[in-house]
Amino acid sequence: MGGKVIVVPEYIEVSGPIVFLAGPIQGAPDWQTRAIAYLRAHAPSLHIASPRREYLHNDFNYERQVDWETKYLRRAAKDGVILFWLAKEAEHFCDRAYAQTTRFELAEWKVRHERDGVRLVVGIEDGFTNARYIRRRFTQDCPRVPLCTTLEKACATAALVVRPTR
Numbered sequence: 001m002g003g004k005v006i007v008v009p010e011y012i013e014v015s016g017p018i019v020f021l022a023g024p025i026q027g028a029p030d031w032q033t034r035a036i037a038y039l040r041a042h043a044p045s046l047h048i049a050s051p052r053r054e055y056l057h058n059d060f061n062y063e064r065q066v067d068w069e070t071k072y073l074r075r076a077a078k079d080g081v082i083l084f085w086l087a088k089e090a091e092h093f094c095d096r097a098y099a100q101t102t103r104f105e106l107a108e109w110k111v112r113h114e115r116d117g118v119r120l121v122v123g124i125e126d127g128f129t130n131a132r133y134i135r136r137r138f139t140q141d142c143p144r145v146p147l148c149t150t151l152e153k154a155c156a157t158a159a160l161v162v163r164p165t166r
Contacts, residue, residue, distance in 0.1 A: 003047040005036055008068045009061075017162040018047040020076035022109070023085040024099040025052050031087045035155050043159035049076060073105070081119040082109055083158040085151055086134070088127030098129065106134070113142055119161050120145045123154030 006012050019039060021032050032052040039048055049072035051065070076082050084106055089098045112118045122138060122145055124131045138145050146161070148154040 002040075002044045005040070006047065006049045006072065007053050008051050009053075009064050011068070011071070014047045016045070016047060016079070018049050018072065018076045018080035019158050019162065020049045020073050020080065020082045021051070021085070022073070022082050022102065022105055024087055024089075024102045026096065027089050027091045027093055027098050028087045029090045031085050031151055034151055035083070035085065038152055038155040039159060042156065043162075046159060046162060047080075073109070077109070077112065077116075077118045081121055081158045081161045083154055084109075084120065084122045085154055086122070086124045086128040086131065087151075088125045089129070110138070110142060110145075113145060121148065121154050121158045121161055122146070123148040123151055125149075125151070 003016070004012055004014055006014070006018075021035050023031065025032075030052065032050045036048055036050060039046055051069050073082060084102070086099065086102065086106075092098070106122070109118060109120055113120050120142070122134070124134060124147065126149065135147060138147055146157045148157055
């Protein structure tokens, strides 16, 4: 049976591993659609949680978004993998630091990896700001976390790390 793609604000209970697609949305290209297509083609039994969706005017609910992400990040941490793709900035917004939420989440889940063994895969696109520092810290502190340079390699690695049972 094929895995499900879960997109905010849907709450779907699934059994089996989940890949959570963590990374920038605002100002970033739609890398999540590419990741979903890759995973569906190469690991169709995996469930995928993607926080990106198109919002209608005034349809964004901050609390609902954060709660949804928290639920599925924690679910992937228990049974699955959190795939961080650090895409380079495509569109600049002066009122917001690029990937500010992603950077917080990356640090949070880095610590949870160190403490609890949460499975992570980190992909960093050439041109992502401060990539050198992130690579250095992961190399120092989390040598078992795969660091990838392409989205396809990050997706392939995440599928291998999870090793779905079905």
